Amino acid sequence: MLNIDSLETGIVIDHIKAGASMRVYKLLGLDKLDCCVAAIKNAKSSKFGRKDIIKIEGITDIDLDVLGFIDHNITVDIIREGKIVEKKKLVPPKYLKNVVRCKNPRCITSVEQGLDQIFQLHEVNGTRQYRCIYCEQEYQSRQG
Template sequence: MLNVESIQNGVVIDHIPAGKGMDIYRLLELESKTQSVALLQSVKSQKYGCKDLIKIEGETLPERLDILGYLDSQITLIVIRDGKVAKKYHPVPPQRLVNVIKCKNPRCITSIETNCDHIFELSPSGRYRCLYCNQEMPVGR
């Protein structure tokens, strides 16, 4: 059995759908961090059957954790302070996504121009809309 130490300070990203942990690892750019990171894949779960899990040790939380609310509403963030759970919550979809998803409209400026940020804003309908061409994208992947 695999044994991973508990963290004293940091964050645990729990209930990641099985097979999506590496995508989140890359999206949060965890490979460029100097913090200790553990990515566990295909972990058995009574509630979800199988899941992925990421543990990030450190005093400062990674940037862009808000995008997890866009990816999956079941993801749970657990903030650990002094070895105890300080906060546990499901992130909500952010109002704005920058370079997380790409516009699929072939006539959008982001498809034509290089180095153009892909910016989407959450609309009242609950879908993300491209800032440039108004193409809509659903929440979640």
């Protein structure tokens, strides 16, 4: 198995659905960081068979809210001095800003490209859904 050194200080994002790590990488804006980031694809998982893992070295204060939108199975460990000091509980964010795009051709965002793409979390009969704040169209995960 590929060996990535354990972290002294940083964040381990574990149990990412196999193949989804690059989406997480982009949504968290990790490409804009100067620190060392490792994305491990298709690691063995006793729970899921295969999983992806992301390790971020040196920083612990990244806004991780969007992970709650992507997949609630993802786990996040904050590491300091080589030890797990916090296991973050992922909560779906109330709003998603410029994370996904509204695909409704009747939505104002379809013609005014400068507008922020904002989706709000709604809970209907125990089901969570994100809806565009402008046209109220539900975000479907098959959308881009």
